[in-house]
Amino acid sequence: AGGLTAVGAARARKGKALAWRDLWRGMGAGVLLLAGGAVALELTRNVTGVPSGWIGYRPLLARFPTFEAAMAFTALGVAMMIPAAMARGRLRLLGSGFFAIAGAAILGLTGGANLPLVLGLTTVSATLAFVVFGKGASLCGTWTGLLLTGLGFALALQIAAPTAALVVSWPLAAAAALSALTAAGQDRRPVVTTLAVAVAIVVLAWIGGLLHLLMQALDMPEPAAVAVWTGALVLWPLLWPAQPNGRLAFAAPASVILLGLAIALFLHASSPWSPRHPRADEPLYVEDQDSGRAWRVSPLAPDAWTRGALTADGGAIGRQSLPTFDGRVFAAPARAVAVTAPVISLTPTADGYQTVRFTPPPGTTDLMLDLRSGVAVGQTLVNGRATPILTAPEQWTHLVWRGDDPITVSFRPGGSGKLEIRYADYIGHWPIDARPPPPMPPTVMGFDLAGSTVIVGTRTSRW
Numbered sequence: 001a002g003g004l005t006a007v008g009a010a011r012a013r014k015g016k017a018l019a020w021r022d023l024w025r026g027m028g029a030g031v032l033l034l035a036g037g038a039v040a041l042e043l044t045r046n047v048t049g050v051p052s053g054w055i056g057y058r059p060l061l062a063r064f065p066t067f068e069a070a071m072a073f074t075a076l077g078v079a080m081m082i083p084a085a086m087a088r089g090r091l092r093l094l095g096s097g098f099f100a101i102a103g104a105a106i107l108g109l110t111g112g113a114n115l116p117l118v119l120g121l122t123t124v125s126a127t128l129a130f131v132v133f134g135k136g137a138s139l140c141g142t143w144t145g146l147l148l149t150g151l152g153f154a155l156a157l158q159i160a161a162p163t164a165a166l167v168v169s170w171p172l173a174a175a176a177a178l179s180a181l182t183a184a185g186q187d188r189r190p191v192v193t194t195l196a197v198a199v200a201i202v203v204l205a206w207i208g209g210l211l212h213l214l215m216q217a218l219d220m221p222e223p224a225a226v227a228v229w230t231g232a233l234v235l236w237p238l239l240w241p242a243q244p245n246g247r248l249a250f251a252a253p254a255s256v257i258l259l260g261l262a263i264a265l266f267l268h269a270s271s272p273w274s275p276r277h278p279r280a281d282e283p284l285y286v287e288d289q290d291s292g293r294a295w296r297v298s299p300l301a302p303d304a305w306t307r308g309a310l311t312a313d314g315g316a317i318g319r320q321s322l323p324t325f326d327g328r329v330f331a332a333p334a335r336a337v338a339v340t341a342p343v344i345s346l347t348p349t350a351d352g353y354q355t356v357r358f359t360p361p362p363g364t365t366d367l368m369l370d371l372r373s374g375v376a377v378g379q380t381l382v383n384g385r386a387t388p389i390l391t392a393p394e395q396w397t398h399l400v401w402r403g404d405d406p407i408t409v410s411f412r413p414g415g416s417g418k419l420e421i422r423y424a425d426y427i428g429h430w431p432i433d434a435r436p437p438p439p440m441p442p443t444v445m446g447f448d449l450a451g452s453t454v455i456v457g458t459r460t461s462r463w
Helices: 002-014 021-047 064-088 092-110 115-132 139-160 166-182 190-217 222-239 248-269 304-310
Strands: 279-281 284-288 293-298 318-320 329-334 343-348 354-359 364-373 377-382 397-402 407-413 418-427 444-446 453-462
Touching (some): 002 166, 021 092, 021 139, 021 248, 064 115, 064 139, 064 222, 064 248, 092 115, 139 222, 166 190, 190 222, 279 304, 284 329, 293 304, 304 329, 343 418, 354 364, 397 407
Parallel strands (some): 279 444
Antiparallel strands (some): 343 354, 354 407, 364 397, 364 418
Protein backbone atom coordinates (compact mmCIF):
# COMPACT_ATOMS: atom_id res chain seq x y z
CA ALA A 1 0.00 0.00 0.00
CA GLY A 2 2.84 2.38 0.81
CA GLY A 3 4.57 1.63 -2.50
CA LEU A 4 1.40 2.11 -4.55
CA THR A 5 0.64 5.38 -2.74
CA ALA A 6 4.15 6.59 -3.62
CA VAL A 7 3.62 5.65 -7.28
CA GLY A 8 0.37 7.60 -7.40
CA ALA A 9 1.96 10.63 -5.76
CA ALA A 10 4.98 10.51 -8.12
CA ARG A 11 2.76 10.37 -11.19
CA ALA A 12 0.69 13.28 -9.93
CA ARG A 13 3.83 15.24 -9.11
CA LYS A 14 5.16 14.60 -12.60
CA GLY A 15 1.93 16.00 -14.01
CA LYS A 16 2.26 19.06 -11.75
CA ALA A 17 -1.02 18.16 -10.00
CA LEU A 18 0.31 17.52 -6.49
CA ALA A 19 0.66 20.36 -4.00
CA TRP A 20 2.68 19.28 -1.00
CA ARG A 21 0.81 21.61 1.38
CA ASP A 22 -2.37 19.68 0.61
CA LEU A 23 -0.86 16.52 2.08
CA TRP A 24 -1.27 17.92 5.59
CA ARG A 25 -4.85 18.94 4.90
CA GLY A 26 -5.57 15.47 3.54
CA MET A 27 -4.19 13.93 6.71
CA GLY A 28 -6.38 16.27 8.74
CA ALA A 29 -9.34 15.22 6.62
CA GLY A 30 -8.65 11.60 7.55
CA VAL A 31 -8.96 12.34 11.25
CA LEU A 32 -11.98 14.56 10.55
CA LEU A 33 -13.70 11.67 8.78
CA LEU A 34 -13.26 9.56 11.91
CA ALA A 35 -14.26 12.17 14.48
CA GLY A 36 -16.91 13.91 12.37
CA GLY A 37 -18.32 10.61 11.18
CA ALA A 38 -18.69 9.52 14.81
CA VAL A 39 -20.53 12.76 15.66
CA ALA A 40 -22.91 12.42 12.71
CA LEU A 41 -23.63 8.74 13.39
CA GLU A 42 -24.16 9.44 17.09
CA LEU A 43 -26.67 12.13 16.16
CA THR A 44 -28.54 9.79 13.80
CA ARG A 45 -28.64 7.05 16.43
CA ASN A 46 -30.14 9.40 19.02
CA VAL A 47 -32.69 10.91 16.64
CA THR A 48 -34.33 7.46 16.59
CA GLY A 49 -35.34 8.07 20.21
CA VAL A 50 -34.59 4.45 21.09
CA PRO A 51 -32.80 3.98 24.42
CA SER A 52 -29.56 2.06 24.65
CA GLY A 53 -29.12 -1.31 26.30
CA TRP A 54 -29.80 -4.95 25.56
CA ILE A 55 -33.57 -4.55 25.84
CA GLY A 56 -33.71 -0.90 24.78
CA TYR A 57 -32.02 -1.61 21.43
CA ARG A 58 -34.72 -4.07 20.32
CA PRO A 59 -36.99 -1.53 18.57
CA LEU A 60 -34.09 -0.92 16.17
CA LEU A 61 -33.30 -4.61 15.79
CA ALA A 62 -36.94 -5.15 14.78
CA ARG A 63 -36.38 -2.88 11.75
CA PHE A 64 -32.65 -3.14 11.42
CA PRO A 65 -32.39 -2.73 7.62
CA THR A 66 -34.20 0.60 7.93
CA PHE A 67 -31.92 1.70 10.75
CA GLU A 68 -28.89 0.61 8.72
CA ALA A 69 -30.14 2.73 5.82
CA ALA A 70 -30.35 5.77 8.10
CA MET A 71 -26.81 5.26 9.35
CA ALA A 72 -25.45 4.48 5.87
CA PHE A 73 -26.96 7.62 4.32
CA THR A 74 -25.55 9.75 7.13
CA ALA A 75 -22.12 8.16 6.73
CA LEU A 76 -22.18 8.69 2.98
CA GLY A 77 -23.30 12.29 3.39
CA VAL A 78 -20.37 13.10 5.68
CA ALA A 79 -17.96 11.37 3.30
CA MET A 80 -19.38 13.53 0.46
CA MET A 81 -19.42 16.78 2.42
CA ILE A 82 -15.76 16.86 3.48
CA PRO A 83 -14.12 16.64 0.00
CA ALA A 84 -16.73 19.06 -1.37
CA ALA A 85 -15.89 21.61 1.32
CA MET A 86 -12.15 21.16 0.83
CA ALA A 87 -12.42 21.58 -2.95
CA ARG A 88 -14.40 24.79 -2.61
CA GLY A 89 -12.56 26.30 0.37
CA ARG A 90 -13.47 29.29 2.58
CA LEU A 91 -16.03 27.28 4.54
CA ARG A 92 -14.37 27.22 7.93
CA LEU A 93 -17.24 28.72 9.91
CA LEU A 94 -19.89 26.67 8.12
CA GLY A 95 -18.01 23.39 8.65
CA SER A 96 -17.17 24.08 12.29
CA GLY A 97 -20.72 25.20 12.94
CA PHE A 98 -22.17 22.03 11.43
CA PHE A 99 -20.26 19.76 13.82
CA ALA A 100 -20.80 22.07 16.79
CA ILE A 101 -24.58 22.09 16.19
CA ALA A 102 -24.58 18.30 15.74
CA GLY A 103 -22.73 17.86 19.05
CA ALA A 104 -25.11 20.21 20.86
CA ALA A 105 -28.08 18.32 19.42
CA ILE A 106 -26.67 15.03 20.71
CA LEU A 107 -26.28 16.42 24.21
CA GLY A 108 -29.79 17.82 24.06
CA LEU A 109 -31.28 14.50 22.93
CA THR A 110 -29.39 12.45 25.52
CA GLY A 111 -29.57 14.87 28.44
CA GLY A 112 -25.79 15.17 28.54
CA ALA A 113 -25.03 11.45 28.59
CA ASN A 114 -21.46 10.52 27.57
CA LEU A 115 -20.55 14.19 27.91
CA PRO A 116 -16.73 13.78 27.79
CA LEU A 117 -16.85 11.58 24.66
CA VAL A 118 -19.36 13.73 22.78
CA LEU A 119 -17.64 16.96 23.78
CA GLY A 120 -14.24 15.59 22.76
CA LEU A 121 -15.39 14.34 19.36
CA THR A 122 -17.28 17.58 18.69
CA THR A 123 -14.29 19.73 19.62
CA VAL A 124 -11.92 17.72 17.44
CA SER A 125 -14.35 17.77 14.50
CA ALA A 126 -15.10 21.50 14.71
CA THR A 127 -11.40 22.35 15.07
CA LEU A 128 -10.29 20.18 12.15
CA ALA A 129 -13.09 21.53 9.96
CA PHE A 130 -11.85 25.05 10.68
CA VAL A 131 -8.31 23.99 9.73
CA VAL A 132 -8.92 21.97 6.55
CA PHE A 133 -11.83 23.98 5.11
CA GLY A 134 -9.68 27.06 4.50
CA LYS A 135 -8.37 27.72 1.00
CA GLY A 136 -9.46 25.46 -1.85
CA ALA A 137 -7.37 22.29 -2.06
CA SER A 138 -6.37 19.84 -4.80
CA LEU A 139 -7.66 16.31 -5.28
CA CYS A 140 -4.24 14.70 -5.70
CA GLY A 141 -2.66 16.21 -2.59
CA THR A 142 -5.61 15.64 -0.26
CA TRP A 143 -6.16 12.06 -1.41
CA THR A 144 -2.47 11.25 -0.93
CA GLY A 145 -2.57 12.79 2.56
CA LEU A 146 -5.70 10.78 3.34
CA LEU A 147 -3.91 7.59 2.27
CA LEU A 148 -1.00 8.51 4.54
CA THR A 149 -3.36 8.50 7.54
CA GLY A 150 -4.45 5.05 6.43
CA LEU A 151 -0.83 3.91 6.33
CA GLY A 152 -0.21 5.25 9.82
CA PHE A 153 -3.26 3.56 11.34
CA ALA A 154 -2.63 0.31 9.45
CA LEU A 155 0.95 0.18 10.72
CA ALA A 156 -0.14 0.91 14.28
CA LEU A 157 -2.78 -1.84 14.13
CA GLN A 158 -0.34 -4.30 12.57
CA ILE A 159 1.94 -3.77 15.57
CA ALA A 160 -0.68 -3.56 18.33
CA ALA A 161 -3.49 -5.82 17.07
CA PRO A 162 -2.44 -7.64 13.87
CA THR A 163 -5.61 -9.73 13.56
CA ALA A 164 -7.66 -6.50 13.43
CA ALA A 165 -5.38 -4.67 11.00
CA LEU A 166 -7.24 -5.97 7.94
CA VAL A 167 -10.10 -3.60 8.78
CA VAL A 168 -7.87 -0.77 7.56
CA SER A 169 -5.16 -2.43 5.47
CA TRP A 170 -7.45 -4.13 2.95
CA PRO A 171 -9.41 -1.00 1.94
CA LEU A 172 -6.16 0.94 2.06
CA ALA A 173 -4.47 -1.48 -0.34
CA ALA A 174 -7.35 -1.14 -2.81
CA ALA A 175 -7.34 2.66 -2.50
CA ALA A 176 -3.56 2.81 -2.98
CA ALA A 177 -3.88 0.68 -6.11
CA LEU A 178 -6.47 3.12 -7.45
CA SER A 179 -4.15 6.01 -6.64
CA ALA A 180 -1.33 4.40 -8.62
CA LEU A 181 -3.70 3.71 -11.51
CA THR A 182 -5.20 7.20 -11.61
CA ALA A 183 -2.06 9.21 -10.76
CA ALA A 184 -3.56 10.14 -7.38
CA GLY A 185 -6.81 11.12 -9.10
CA GLN A 186 -5.33 13.20 -11.94
CA ASP A 187 -6.25 10.66 -14.62
CA ARG A 188 -10.04 10.91 -14.98
CA ARG A 189 -10.51 9.22 -18.33
CA PRO A 190 -13.82 7.32 -18.60
CA VAL A 191 -12.19 3.88 -18.70
CA VAL A 192 -10.11 4.65 -15.60
CA THR A 193 -13.12 6.10 -13.79
CA THR A 194 -15.19 3.02 -14.66
CA LEU A 195 -12.51 0.76 -13.20
CA ALA A 196 -12.33 2.94 -10.09
CA VAL A 197 -16.10 2.63 -9.65
CA ALA A 198 -15.90 -1.18 -10.00
CA VAL A 199 -13.17 -1.41 -7.35
CA ALA A 200 -15.06 0.96 -5.06
CA ILE A 201 -18.22 -1.19 -5.28
CA VAL A 202 -16.35 -4.31 -4.23
CA VAL A 203 -14.57 -2.55 -1.37
CA LEU A 204 -17.72 -0.82 -0.13
CA ALA A 205 -19.56 -4.15 -0.11
CA TRP A 206 -16.88 -5.53 2.21
CA ILE A 207 -16.93 -2.39 4.38
CA GLY A 208 -20.73 -2.60 4.49
CA GLY A 209 -20.49 -6.08 5.97
CA LEU A 210 -18.18 -4.76 8.67
CA LEU A 211 -20.52 -1.83 9.35
CA HIS A 212 -23.45 -4.25 9.69
CA LEU A 213 -21.62 -6.36 12.27
CA LEU A 214 -20.47 -3.33 14.26
CA MET A 215 -23.96 -1.85 14.48
CA GLN A 216 -25.76 -5.10 15.18
CA ALA A 217 -23.34 -6.43 17.80
CA LEU A 218 -22.60 -3.12 19.54
CA ASP A 219 -25.05 -0.37 20.40
CA MET A 220 -22.18 2.09 19.90
CA PRO A 221 -22.29 4.33 16.80
CA GLU A 222 -18.74 5.67 17.24
CA PRO A 223 -16.86 2.54 16.04
CA ALA A 224 -18.99 2.58 12.88
CA ALA A 225 -17.17 5.81 11.91
CA VAL A 226 -14.32 3.54 10.80
CA ALA A 227 -16.52 2.66 7.83
CA VAL A 228 -16.89 6.36 6.95
CA TRP A 229 -13.13 6.78 6.88
CA THR A 230 -12.18 3.53 5.10
CA GLY A 231 -14.96 4.09 2.58
CA ALA A 232 -13.62 7.56 1.85
CA LEU A 233 -10.20 6.05 1.12
CA VAL A 234 -11.53 4.49 -2.09
CA LEU A 235 -14.35 6.97 -2.81
CA TRP A 236 -12.32 10.18 -2.49
CA PRO A 237 -11.63 10.77 -6.23
CA LEU A 238 -15.22 9.83 -7.09
CA LEU A 239 -16.63 12.20 -4.45
CA TRP A 240 -14.38 15.10 -5.42
CA PRO A 241 -16.66 17.61 -7.19
CA ALA A 242 -15.86 18.37 -10.83
CA GLN A 243 -17.19 21.91 -10.28
CA PRO A 244 -16.41 22.86 -6.65
CA ASN A 245 -18.32 26.15 -6.89
CA GLY A 246 -21.41 24.61 -8.49
CA ARG A 247 -24.76 24.58 -6.74
CA LEU A 248 -24.87 20.79 -6.52
CA ALA A 249 -21.52 20.54 -4.74
CA PHE A 250 -23.22 20.96 -1.35
CA ALA A 251 -26.82 20.18 -2.21
CA ALA A 252 -26.00 16.51 -2.74
CA PRO A 253 -24.21 15.79 0.58
CA ALA A 254 -26.70 17.91 2.54
CA SER A 255 -29.59 16.00 0.99
CA VAL A 256 -28.01 12.63 1.81
CA ILE A 257 -27.37 13.59 5.45
CA LEU A 258 -30.92 14.94 5.79
CA LEU A 259 -32.26 11.71 4.29
CA GLY A 260 -30.44 9.68 6.94
CA LEU A 261 -31.82 11.91 9.71
CA ALA A 262 -35.32 11.75 8.21
CA ILE A 263 -35.26 7.94 8.26
CA ALA A 264 -34.10 8.04 11.88
CA LEU A 265 -36.96 10.42 12.70
CA PHE A 266 -39.39 8.01 11.02
CA LEU A 267 -38.10 5.24 13.29
CA HIS A 268 -38.74 7.55 16.24
CA ALA A 269 -42.29 8.39 15.22
CA SER A 270 -43.56 4.91 14.22
CA SER A 271 -44.02 1.59 16.01
CA PRO A 272 -41.61 -1.24 15.18
CA TRP A 273 -43.70 -4.11 16.54
CA SER A 274 -45.34 -6.72 14.33
CA PRO A 275 -46.14 -10.46 14.53
CA ARG A 276 -42.75 -11.09 12.92
CA HIS A 277 -40.95 -8.84 15.42
CA PRO A 278 -43.13 -8.70 18.56
CA ARG A 279 -42.46 -6.52 21.57
CA ALA A 280 -40.93 -8.28 24.58
CA ASP A 281 -43.07 -7.91 27.73
CA GLU A 282 -42.59 -9.52 31.14
CA PRO A 283 -45.69 -9.33 33.37
CA LEU A 284 -45.21 -10.95 36.79
CA TYR A 285 -47.44 -11.59 39.79
CA VAL A 286 -45.44 -10.77 42.94
CA GLU A 287 -46.32 -11.48 46.56
CA ASP A 288 -44.22 -9.65 49.15
CA GLN A 289 -43.87 -11.85 52.25
CA ASP A 290 -42.68 -8.90 54.35
CA SER A 291 -45.69 -6.65 53.81
CA GLY A 292 -48.29 -9.27 52.93
CA ARG A 293 -49.14 -7.29 49.81
CA ALA A 294 -49.38 -8.46 46.20
CA TRP A 295 -48.36 -6.64 43.05
CA ARG A 296 -48.70 -6.99 39.31
CA VAL A 297 -45.23 -6.09 38.10
CA SER A 298 -43.30 -5.33 34.92
CA PRO A 299 -39.51 -4.84 35.03
CA LEU A 300 -39.80 -3.33 31.50
CA ALA A 301 -41.54 -0.08 30.62
CA PRO A 302 -45.17 -1.08 30.01
CA ASP A 303 -46.99 -0.76 26.71
CA ALA A 304 -50.78 -0.71 26.32
CA TRP A 305 -51.15 -4.48 26.75
CA THR A 306 -48.88 -4.59 29.81
CA ARG A 307 -50.76 -1.68 31.39
CA GLY A 308 -53.96 -3.70 30.99
CA ALA A 309 -52.29 -6.72 32.60
CA LEU A 310 -51.00 -4.66 35.54
CA THR A 311 -54.26 -2.85 36.25
CA ALA A 312 -56.52 -5.92 35.96
CA ASP A 313 -57.25 -5.76 39.71
CA GLY A 314 -58.07 -2.05 39.58
CA GLY A 315 -54.80 -0.71 40.99
CA ALA A 316 -52.87 2.23 39.56
CA ILE A 317 -49.39 1.73 38.15
CA GLY A 318 -46.50 3.24 40.09
CA ARG A 319 -42.83 2.49 40.79
CA GLN A 320 -41.90 -0.02 43.47
CA SER A 321 -38.67 -1.42 44.95
CA LEU A 322 -38.76 -5.19 45.50
CA PRO A 323 -36.11 -7.59 46.82
CA THR A 324 -33.57 -8.80 44.18
CA PHE A 325 -35.15 -6.74 41.38
CA ASP A 326 -32.75 -4.41 39.62
CA GLY A 327 -33.99 -0.91 40.36
CA ARG A 328 -37.58 0.23 40.73
CA VAL A 329 -40.12 -1.75 38.73
CA PHE A 330 -43.53 -0.79 37.34
CA ALA A 331 -46.14 -2.19 39.71
CA ALA A 332 -49.86 -1.99 40.46
CA PRO A 333 -51.55 -3.38 43.61
CA ALA A 334 -53.10 -6.81 43.11
CA ARG A 335 -55.47 -9.03 45.06
CA ALA A 336 -53.45 -11.31 47.33
CA VAL A 337 -53.90 -15.06 46.92
CA ALA A 338 -52.55 -18.05 48.80
CA VAL A 339 -49.01 -19.05 47.78
CA THR A 340 -46.41 -21.41 49.21
CA ALA A 341 -43.31 -19.56 50.36
CA PRO A 342 -39.77 -20.98 50.35
CA VAL A 343 -38.51 -22.38 53.66
CA ILE A 344 -35.32 -20.71 54.95
CA SER A 345 -33.38 -21.92 57.98
CA LEU A 346 -30.00 -21.11 59.58
CA THR A 347 -28.31 -23.95 61.46
CA PRO A 348 -24.93 -23.85 63.25
CA THR A 349 -22.68 -26.92 63.07
CA ALA A 350 -20.09 -28.28 65.47
CA ASP A 351 -17.14 -27.29 63.27
CA GLY A 352 -18.02 -23.59 63.48
CA TYR A 353 -19.94 -23.33 60.19
CA GLN A 354 -23.28 -21.61 59.77
CA THR A 355 -25.50 -23.31 57.19
CA VAL A 356 -28.40 -21.56 55.49
CA ARG A 357 -30.81 -23.90 53.74
CA PHE A 358 -33.31 -22.71 51.13
CA THR A 359 -36.11 -25.10 50.20
CA PRO A 360 -38.09 -23.70 47.24
CA PRO A 361 -41.75 -24.66 46.82
CA PRO A 362 -42.66 -27.17 44.08
CA GLY A 363 -42.77 -25.68 40.58
CA THR A 364 -39.94 -23.21 41.22
CA THR A 365 -38.01 -22.47 38.04
CA ASP A 366 -35.60 -19.79 39.35
CA LEU A 367 -34.51 -18.70 42.80
CA MET A 368 -32.75 -15.34 43.12
CA LEU A 369 -30.79 -14.82 46.33
CA ASP A 370 -28.95 -11.76 47.62
CA LEU A 371 -26.70 -12.52 50.59
CA ARG A 372 -24.68 -10.15 52.77
CA SER A 373 -22.64 -10.97 55.87
CA GLY A 374 -21.93 -8.33 58.47
CA VAL A 375 -18.54 -9.85 59.29
CA ALA A 376 -15.72 -11.47 57.36
CA VAL A 377 -16.18 -15.19 56.74
CA GLY A 378 -13.81 -18.00 55.86
CA GLN A 379 -14.46 -20.61 53.22
CA THR A 380 -17.98 -20.65 51.78
CA LEU A 381 -19.60 -23.82 50.45
CA VAL A 382 -22.62 -23.94 48.13
CA ASN A 383 -24.16 -27.41 48.33
CA GLY A 384 -20.83 -28.62 49.68
CA ARG A 385 -18.71 -27.09 46.92
CA ALA A 386 -16.22 -24.32 47.70
CA THR A 387 -17.44 -21.09 46.09
CA PRO A 388 -15.77 -17.65 46.28
CA ILE A 389 -18.72 -15.65 47.64
CA LEU A 390 -19.27 -13.60 50.80
CA THR A 391 -15.60 -12.71 50.56
CA ALA A 392 -16.01 -9.22 52.04
CA PRO A 393 -18.24 -7.99 54.85
CA GLU A 394 -21.18 -5.72 54.00
CA GLN A 395 -20.98 -6.69 50.32
CA TRP A 396 -23.96 -8.23 48.52
CA THR A 397 -23.58 -11.51 46.64
CA HIS A 398 -26.20 -12.41 44.03
CA LEU A 399 -26.96 -16.10 43.44
CA VAL A 400 -29.21 -17.59 40.77
CA TRP A 401 -30.44 -21.14 41.42
CA ARG A 402 -32.37 -23.09 38.78
CA GLY A 403 -35.08 -25.57 39.67
CA ASP A 404 -36.82 -26.48 42.92
CA ASP A 405 -34.10 -28.57 44.55
CA PRO A 406 -32.90 -27.27 47.93
CA ILE A 407 -29.72 -25.21 48.12
CA THR A 408 -27.42 -24.76 51.11
CA VAL A 409 -24.85 -22.06 51.74
CA SER A 410 -22.34 -22.85 54.51
CA PHE A 411 -19.73 -20.44 55.81
CA ARG A 412 -17.46 -20.01 58.79
CA PRO A 413 -17.79 -16.48 60.24
CA GLY A 414 -14.99 -14.72 62.07
CA GLY A 415 -17.21 -13.90 65.06
CA SER A 416 -20.79 -13.13 66.00
CA GLY A 417 -22.78 -11.33 63.37
CA LYS A 418 -25.71 -11.53 61.01
CA LEU A 419 -26.58 -12.66 57.50
CA GLU A 420 -29.03 -10.54 55.50
CA ILE A 421 -31.04 -12.35 52.86
CA ARG A 422 -33.19 -11.04 50.02
CA TYR A 423 -34.98 -13.63 47.93
CA ALA A 424 -37.26 -13.93 44.91
CA ASP A 425 -38.71 -17.37 44.14
CA TYR A 426 -40.13 -17.72 40.61
CA ILE A 427 -42.86 -20.31 40.04
CA GLY A 428 -43.43 -20.95 36.36
CA HIS A 429 -47.13 -20.08 36.11
CA TRP A 430 -49.64 -17.42 37.08
CA PRO A 431 -51.47 -18.02 40.40
CA ILE A 432 -54.51 -20.19 39.84
CA ASP A 433 -56.73 -17.97 42.01
CA ALA A 434 -55.56 -14.66 40.48
CA ARG A 435 -57.17 -12.91 37.54
CA PRO A 436 -55.03 -13.79 34.48
CA PRO A 437 -53.60 -11.13 32.15
CA PRO A 438 -55.69 -10.26 29.09
CA PRO A 439 -55.07 -12.27 25.90
CA MET A 440 -51.70 -11.39 24.39
CA PRO A 441 -51.94 -9.73 20.93
CA PRO A 442 -49.77 -11.05 18.07
CA THR A 443 -47.48 -8.01 18.31
CA VAL A 444 -46.44 -8.93 21.88
CA MET A 445 -44.44 -11.88 23.18
CA GLY A 446 -43.74 -13.09 26.68
CA PHE A 447 -40.09 -12.49 27.52
CA ASP A 448 -37.80 -14.37 29.92
CA LEU A 449 -39.82 -15.29 33.05
CA ALA A 450 -43.08 -13.66 31.91
CA GLY A 451 -46.21 -15.07 33.51
CA SER A 452 -44.44 -16.29 36.66
CA THR A 453 -45.57 -16.03 40.24
CA VAL A 454 -42.78 -14.42 42.28
CA ILE A 455 -42.54 -14.73 46.05
CA VAL A 456 -40.21 -12.08 47.46
CA GLY A 457 -39.04 -11.23 50.95
CA THR A 458 -36.16 -10.55 53.26
CA ARG A 459 -34.71 -12.37 56.23
CA THR A 460 -32.01 -11.58 58.76
CA SER A 461 -30.36 -14.45 60.63
CA ARG A 462 -28.02 -13.87 63.57
CA TRP A 463 -25.46 -16.02 65.35
